[in-house]
Amino acid sequence: MNASVANAITPLCAVVPLLAAALIAPFTKHMPRWLSSCIAAGTSLAVCAMSVALVFYTSANGPVVHWMGGWLPRHTLALGISFTVDPIGAGLSAFIALLVFAATVYTWTKFDLVGTLFHSLLMAFLGSMCGYALTGDVFNMFVWFELMSAAAIALTAHKIEEAQAISGAINLAITNTIAGFIVLLGIGMIYARTDALNLAQIGEVLAQRPADALVLGGFALIVAGYFVKGAVMPFHFWLDDAHAVAPTPICILFSGIMVQVALYGVARVYWTMFSAVLSPQAHEIKALFLGLGIATALVGAIMAFAQRHLKRLLAFSTVSHSGMFVAAIGLFDASAAAAAALFVIAHGLIKSALFVCAGNYLNRFRSLDEQVLGGKGRQAPLNSALFIIGGVALAGMPPFAISAAKVLYDAAMKDHALFSIAGFMAFASAIDAGAVLRAGLHVTFGIGKGQITGFSPREEEPECDGPRLEATPWTMLAVPLALLAIAIWVGMSGTFWHGIERAAHAFVDRQYYFSAVLGNVHRALPPAPWEPRTAQDIAINLGVTAAAVIAAFAGLFRDHIPQMIAPIFGPPLKFLRGLHSGIFTDYVAYMVFGVAAYSTYLVIAAR
């Protein structure tokens, strides 16, 4: 592939899905289902192929910069809007397209699509996420962010005849819209200082003067806005409400990638815009991110363990992983960024597989309630096996990808001598994987006592049209099988890890990014150190997995545990459950409090 081809396909990653959305939408009454499915699947595969090609091209030849409409920069001054593609951005785009493809395969037969509008919205969602991953302009990032929200709202309310689904969509809509406005206020503050919107240009202008309250405030607002979609404490409340009611293929995309895409935005904005100007405050920002990461990871894990509704349980496990990603981003170095990138891919694959299995239970047994399902899983043996394997993989069992991510993660924590944080994260990970395993074991074998707390309707409408399913269609089982297989490949492939490590070293290099965008200097990825995993790493992985299994059995047979434990966990749990009220009015109050607290901390403590 030569430079002009790479430059030409860069915008197509966002444009092709949007065109597909526009193509499907007007013909929703007339287009046969197979045709819209083929368009959606073909588009997502095409985006995936283009993005993978860009990963290889940018690794060998340096970032690709596409200036929209041919508005080239003049004298290192950006005039137009650019898509700036590096291997991390292109890799993220490829992974987004892969999960969208999985969602279209899942909906191939039986799934109740409501005309073909579902596919149209799905394509808009794909285009907006890819645009967000590839753009090099901070305002353009906001526009993709809002388009992502709009598509997400409509997709959550896909089952429009269910009041629950609409409530979940309203919670998502209000919190994420305010998040968008918070981001925009931050962008306005940064623009007031720099007169620039290009990420590279802003970074260069900001670096010329020490940070003051305006820059810190802008940083705080942009980050807080992205944290809302990234489901970080105290902004994560919309997530479980939306997941509990969204159709399964949408849960795949929310948990698998949308939340992580927002956190990628935080990392991208930090490294390109703020890494130079905020270096004197790096210590305080690191403390903030690590603190938020630990709090989010623990709250998510504990809330996951206290759920009986399978999708809600998995949603809280995503919250918990968000905390782990934020802590990794907050270490602000290349190895930690590599750990976060690999972790996002690993988690996306495994969590998507788990959501598909939960959706299959819903379609077979008209319920997602652990109590109602208890023991019924035997009638769907393959699905139950995949669910339990997914739970073990989530705990970090080798050879699945999360084990590899955790090796890098622990190594990054070790570099900073943050053993206690690695320990907290291992604990959170054991608890939330334990919750998944507990639910899987109870649903499959009916052993022990399932979780009885947590909100869950006894019976739910299945997502398939037509008569009750006697067996799950093979497409719906092929998806988790394929995702887990890819997860094994990612976990085994040393080349893959090393590639991510190298890409992350370029990702955190502001000069590398700046010289590609405005200096027109394109360098191939620099080499990066890499150590293969040792027997000790595998022992730690197995240890965490064992802890998750112990947590699962402790949950199932909690009646046999001495009663002295209950008073320790009871009151905090009751308090946490009270916070998750399900009403957006409360969530907005927490959000405003959170934004005020972040901004005040950054502006005062970090000066």
Next chain:
Amino acid sequence: MNEWGQWTLFFPYAVAFWLFVIGCFGITQSRNLIHTVLCLTVVQASTYMLLLSIDFHAQAGAPIFGSTNPPGSPSVDPILHALTLTDIVVGATVTALMLALTIQIHRRRGTIDPQRLRPMSE
């Protein structure tokens, strides 16, 4: 510019802050989803206010050059106006979606009071 004139330059930012806070307060107190959507537009008005006041100068005109103001004469920054217009479009999309959801939930549940729409009531 006199001292009072200096202070008036801060006034739009104070209004932007006030609109954001009062809009969010309105949402937390809301007992009607239509009211919530309107509060959301109040929050959004704070972004318009901030963006438009960033490059405001009393002497500068619109960035449309002609015989009375030749190219090079003082004008405000057109980029901020473009950002505001984009922001308005984004806001209109969300408002339309929210109102559609409100109509639908009224059909299903017969109420649009968020306090009575608790999804997690056990």
